[in-house]
């Protein structure tokens with residue numbers, strides 16, 4: 001089945017239950033907001049999906065590939081923007097893009113076109129040969145964002161996409177998400193900026209203390225906002 005299927009996932013860290021029986025399905029072409037207070041488990045879900053956090057039990061599959069049985073092809077089908085930029089200190093901005101191009105087997109001409117487009121739109125064309133340490137936090141976030149936008153994969157995961165980006169870059173990322181979803185990508189994002197989420201996502205999953213306590217269409221947002229504030 002196409003899309004991301006998460007079934008009965010449990011995570012324990014140091015004998016403490018962090019995620020409890022998490023199940024959800026992300027349909028291709030949809031944008032889903034993962035909502036919850038600090039410590040609800042949002043980043044842990046993201047880390048589990050990319051394989052950085054081991055599951056205690058449960059199954060995860062993407063377009064039919066099980067994370068446990070076909071990890072490499074599973075991983076090739078997703079791109080991830082972490083909450084804190086994670087760049088390699090020894091690589092320049094351009095070398096990061098080339099690394100992603102190689103990892104996701106992006107055709108060279110296609111990669112160049114995409115890089116030219118994104119560096120122009122995100123105004124980092126003059127930073128191509130800089131190393132991460134000489135970039136501002138927002139610029140590092142832009143480099144990380146471009147890396148994740150380069151591959152055409154079935155799933156894009158974004159942890160706090162708008163943090164650290166200026167308003168133009170955040171608007172651009174929002175437009176890119178809509179365009180990618182239109183082409184069939186499933187997108188899962190977390191954000192504390194509920195108004196941004198209202199404009200970006202089609203549906204939401206609400207987490208409380210490691211459990212999915214509600215899910216639905218973003219249309220019922222006013223009710224969601226009222227409950228979220230409780």
Ligand SMILES: Nc1ncnc2c1ncn2[C@@H]1O[C@H](COP(=O)(O)OP(=O)(O)OP(=O)(O)O)[C@@H](O)[C@H]1O
Pocket residue numbers: 013014018036037038039040041042043044045
């Ligand atoms: N490596 C770890 N060791 C121990 N506890 C952890 C670890 N990682 C996460 N936790 C705990 O798991 C819970 C969920 O954390 P997580 O970072 O997933 O929350 P979050 O919803 O992303 O929060 P925030 O909105 O603050 O980013 C928290 O109680 C946190 O303390």
